[in-house]
Amino acid sequence: MTWLITGGAGYIGGHVVQQLVEAGERVVVLDDLSSGSPDRLPAGVPLVVGSTLDREALDRTIREHAVTGVLHIAAKKQVGESVAEPLTYYLENVEGLRTVLAAAVAGGVSRVLLSSSAAVYGMPDVDLVTEDTPCAPINPYGETKLVDEWLLRAAAHAHGLSTVSLRYFNVAGAASPELSDEGVTNLVPMVFERLTAGQAPRVFGADYPTPDGTCIRDFIHVADIASAHVAAVLRLNAASEQVNLTLNIGRGEGVSVREMIDVIAKVTGRDITPEVTPRRPGDPARVVASAELIHKELDWEARYGVEEMVASAWAGWLHRHPEA
16 A cells, blocks of 8 residues: 655655654655755655656556555645736646546545645634634635645545545644755744844734734644644545545644744744734634544644744754854
8 A cells, every 4th residue: 555645845745754654654755846855755765756737647656656545735835926826826736636636546546635724714703713614715825725625525426535635724843853844934934034134023913803913823733734644544544435524733722923923032042022014914813723523533633832843943944044
């Protein structure tokens, strides 16, 4: 039994591959290396350099590695970029998944695990976001992830696939410095970047209807994201009947932007006075996951707290930016 991991050489993908290998699973990675690196992969893991849009490469990989399950992580994921380049996002994220599913069905693969996102919910006006909270994405990135879920559901119905869609909340941290995030699109690395440049980190809006006026989010350690994927893979491997699940991955605890900056100050030992700037359009005041269903279905729960996320992310930042 072999799992094909698309995007497996990226930040999240590298963590997932590592934990799957440690769990004894056989894996092969397909990655175009646009944002990934072969250095993230454990020794001995086969890497196919290619795109999810390349049907020939997918067919060949599934055949040559006797693939029985697909874990689809590869995607474009920057919200602002998606607004500027919606055609690219629909091509890469939707047509990419369609091509992967077509190859999987043709190759007799019956298990598919999809990396989705809390961006499918948009601006939910609830204390805890459950999987039944209405989906109303507010940017092309979130739209493509919701369309991906619809596409996977339709393919499962038509072809008898067992599937799991995992909706990530705010990912942070690293299992080791070498696997840390190289991008600067999330709050924690954005603060690190400003600190390294000798600048005050920005807080986008401090007039939200929250206790300290800043946005509240559910931050989740990337190692917990990876362990949720392992739990989903094991569930699909063991299933004797068709499984079709959509699950949040979160801690079920909200942390405000100001609270997160305070933790960063504690971990880094820096005196941080943030610069408050106007709100960004489309930022909801609060988005926090309900993690009850994933615990019930996969017997999974997050292990790491916010300080552990920040400390591991800072170690990774120093590894990549020793001048900090």
